Amino acid sequence: MGTKEEAQGTLSSTDFGVAASAFILNWNTVCSSFPPWTWVLSHHQVEGYLSLENVLLSSTQEEHSELSFPEAGKHSHQEDPIDVDDATLVHTNPCKVHYYDLHIIYCNSYRVPVLYFRAYDSDGEPLEFDEIEKDLPAYSKKALSDSKWTFITQEEHPYLNRPWYKLHPCGTSEWMKLLFHADDALAKTGVAIELYLVAWLSVVGHVVGLRIPFEMMKQL
Amino acid sequence: MEEAQKYVWEGAIPLQIHLHESEVTTLPTPPPALILAPRIGYLPLLIPQIKPHFSNALPPGSPDTVWFDYNGLPLKWYIPTGVLFDLLCAEPERPWNLTVHFRGYPSNILVPCEGEDSVKWSFINSLKEAAYIINGNCKNVMNMSQPDQVELWRSVLNGNLEAYVRISSKLRLGTVGDEYADGGGQGQVKTGRVPVRLYVWSVSEDFDDLEDAPQIDSWDKISYINRPVEIHGEEGNYFTLQDAVKSILPEYFPNKSSTKEESSRDEDENEQTVPSEEGEKYLSENVDTCYPSDNVEIKLVRIQGIEPKMDIPFSWVVKNLTNPEHYLHICVCLKVPQVL
Numbered sequence: 087m088g089t090k091e092e093a094q095g096t097l098s099s100t101d102f103g104v105a106a107s108a109f110i111l112n113w114n115t116v117c118s119s120f121p122p123w124t125w126v127l128s129h130h131q132v133e134g135y136l137s138l139e140n141v142l143l144s145s146t147q148e149e150h151s152e153l154s155f156p157e158a159g160k161h162s163h164q165e166d167p168i169d170v171d172d173a174t175l176v177h178t179n180p181c182k183v184h185y186y187d188l189h190i191i192y193c194n195s196y197r198v199p200v201l202y203f204r205a206y207d208s209d210g211e212p213l214e215f216d217e218i219e220k221d222l223p224a225y226s227k228k229a230l231s232d233s234k235w236t237f238i239t240q241e242e243h244p245y246l247n248r249p250w251y252k253l254h255p256c257g258t259s260e261w262m263k264l265l266f267h268a269d270d271a272l273a274k275t276g277v278a279i280e281l282y283l284v285a286w287l288s289v290v291g292h293v294v295g296l297r298i299p300f301e302m303m304k305q306l
Numbered sequence: 307m308e309e310a311q312k313y314v315w316e317g318a319i320p321l322q323i324h325l326h327e328s329e330v331t332t333l334p335t336p337p338p339a340l341i342l343a344p345r346i347g348y349l350p351l352l353i354p355q356i357k358p359h360f361s362n363a364l365p366p367g368s369p370d371t372v373w374f375d376y377n378g379l380p381l382k383w384y385i386p387t388g389v390l391f392d393l394l395c396a397e398p399e400r401p402w403n404l405t406v407h408f409r410g411y412p413s414n415i416l417v418p419c420e421g422e423d424s425v426k427w428s429f430i431n432s433l434k435e436a437a438y439i440i441n442g443n444c445k446n447v448m449n450m451s452q453p454d455q456v457e458l459w460r461s462v463l464n465g466n467l468e469a470y471v472r473i474s475s476k477l478r479l480g481t482v483g484d485e486y487a488d489g490g491g492q493g494q495v496k497t498g499r500v501p502v503r504l505y506v507w508s509v510s511e512d513f514d515d516l517e518d519a520p521q522i523d524s525w526d527k528i529s530y531i532n533r534p535v536e537i538h539g540e541e542g543n544y545f546t547l548q549d550a551v552k553s554i555l556p557e558y559f560p561n562k563s564s565t566k567e568e569s570s571r572d573e574d575e576n577e578q579t580v581p582s583e584e585g586e587k588y589l590s591e592n593v594d595t596c597y598p599s600d601n602v603e604i605k606l607v608r609i610q611g612i613e614p615k616m617d618i619p620f621s622w623v624v625k626n627l628t629n630p631e632h633y634l635h636i637c638v639c640l641k642v643p644q645v646l
Contacts, residue, residue: 094442132557194533195435195501235427240417242382244532247525249417256434256444 095263096197099133101279105199106136106190108280116301126189128245135245136190136283141296142183183208184221186294190283191244198258199283201290202243202250215240218251226293238293253293262286281305310626314610315467317345319391321352322401323374325360329408336363340401344465345388345610346629348425349374349381351463356406369408371419376404379523380412383419384428385505389635392608393505393528396519396639415525426459429631436501436632437479439534446477462630470630479632500624501633504531504554509605510644516606519639531555537620547623548616551607551638558602558640606639 097105106125114122121141127134189202205213205221219227229237236254243250265285266278278285284305288298323339330336339359341352353372374381376394381404385393391402411418419425430447437444450458454473461470506529513519522528533554537545552559607613610627628634 195439235423236431239427239431242417242530244530247530248414254431256438256448 095259095261095266097192097199097279097282098197099192099194101282102192102199103134105279105282106134109136109283112284112305113302117299120299126245133192133245135192137188139187141186141188184213184217188294188296189243189250190287193255196255196258198255198262199286199290200255200258201253201294203294204250215251221295223292223295226295229293253290258286258290261289265289308626312467314627314629315344315346315465315470317388317611318342319345319387320401322403323356324403324405325363326375326405326407329365330363331365332363336360338403339406343387345386345391346462346465347387348383348385348429349387349390350383350419350421350425353421360406360408364408371411373407373411373416373419374404375407376402377521377523379525380415382416382525383425384417386629386635388610389505389629389637392611393507393637394522396606397516398611429459429462430455432631432633433477437477439499439501440479440632446479450477474630498537499534500537500550500620502533502535502550502554503633503635504533504551505529505635505637506531506555506640507638508640508642510642512641535620544619545621546617547607547614547620548604550620550623551604551616551636555638555640558642601643603641604638605641606637608637609635 110123110125113120121138123136123138125134126137184205184207186203186205190199191202192198193200205218207213219230222230226238236256238251238253240249241252242248262282262285284298284302287296288303291298319342321339321341321343323341325336325338327335336359339356341355343349343352350372357372373383376390379394381390381394391398395402434444434447437447454476457469458473460466461473507522507527508529509520511520531554535550535554537550604616607616609623612627614623614627624634
């Protein structure tokens with residue numbers, strides 16, 4: 087167990103693989119009614135990243151929207167959104183429905199996971215950032231206006247070579263450290279690596295309105 | 307101030323910039339713009355010089371984001387101009403013929419650019435990342451005063467090395483290069499992490515002459531690898547450029563060197579990536595199955611326009627050829643046998 091790195095709130099790339107694998111198993115067992123996270127291999131099978139695509143964001147009457155999970159298998163387009171077959175999509179209120187693709191990619195520089203995402207409407211058209219901004223919770227909008235260039239930026243997806251939105255990772259290790267130090271028991275039992283991603287996503291997910299199912303959180 | 311660093315800062319590429327034919331609305335076609343582009347600069351920073359040259363020929367209406375292409379390949383604006391040239395012109399072309407567009411920004415390929423501000427923040431975010439790699443935190447960059455931040459950026463904009471050295475020394479981003487110099491050339495290298503961006507162009511067919519090298523017509527042919535090089539000091543043995551390049555390409559040069567990050571850890575090496583039986587479904591462990599490393603050949607390594615010998619100390623390369631955001635940009639051409 088990488089105790090040194092745990093204390094710094096960071097992960098080695100090997101540990102990211104371990105954490106990702108644990109996260110997938112955990113998610114798929116505990117949250118079997120949700121669409122599964124998958125591991126996508128890249129760079130000649132040496133590296134990979136976590137992927138959850140096609141998450142539905144439905145705007146509600148409430149203050150902020152939330153990402154929700156359509157029932158598994160209800161619709162599954164894994165293709166490029168441009169080629170989406172219209173018939174497989176839900177047609178409740180087309181102008182209000184946004185889909186999000188989320189990827190969790192390991193960043194070798196900061197030694198932490200980084201959330202990349204993109205969004206598109208029910209026609210498969212990519213959303214402009216001002217539309218995505220409307221989807222974000224109020225606290226994210228605030229952070230965005232305070233730090234336009236260092237919070238969410240459009241950058242290249244390290245594996246797909248295309249512009250995606252990225253949540254800046256420079257503060258991640260600091261608050262992961264806090265998260266782990268807050269719970270002495272957690273630090274002592276040494277389960278941190280397996281639970282790193284649940285803990286991480288429980289914080290990072292909020293930025294884009296993604297709530298971790300309660301069943302997952304119970305393990306923290 | 308090092309002499310090599312001065313050469314890097316003074317390095318420039320003569321550009322011959324043509325207006326894309328679809329945007330020409332006057333006859334005769336406006337002549338191309340000739341500009342000397344600093345190696346350490348970025349293409350959007352040239353727009354204020356280029357725009358007036360073509361303003362009379364442009365169609366009316368408010369222009370889109372300006373972008374450039376080379377032989378049809380849209381150029382990524384956040385890659386330093388010198389790196390683009392080293393990467394995309396295997397056989398250096400002087401002047402370098404680029405095409406400028408004032409319309410039709412290819413936003414599916416290129417990250418949006420809001421002019422100098424975007425470039426500046428891309429630079430500062432990279433500097434922050436480099437600082438984190440070197441020092442384990444980016445406090446020095448985050449806590450930089452506003453005037454210092456402005457002056458640092460201006461020094462890069464204007465190619466003012468003296469001003470740059472003055473401000474950047476406050477950031478305390480000394481790297482392993484300094485250790486090497488202090489060691490009196492004994493080749494002792496301290497352990498450390500070095501910010502490196504590697505641009506890998508893989509070719510499957512051999513060519514003897516760079517003139518015969520195939521044209522890079524899509525970014526999908528380039529692997530962009532942003533991984534720090536980990537240097538583990540070893541008595542009497544210096545860490546070479548070759549060691550560095552191979553250590554960040556484990557997919558091509560699996561695990562031969564002892565410099566890999568993981569090997570110093572007290573884990574069973576065979577279990578590096580696979581935590582459990584179920585895990586094997588998701589994670590592949592054995593890189594040896596992909597490419598037998600003997601068949602992969604490093605055809606070309608180019609840094610700041612030069613092709614250094616592969617056995618020179620990596621610390622020398624870092625000390626002298628790093629860009630102002632403290633990243634070392636390395637262009638590599640690999641000959642990889644076609645996978646069946």
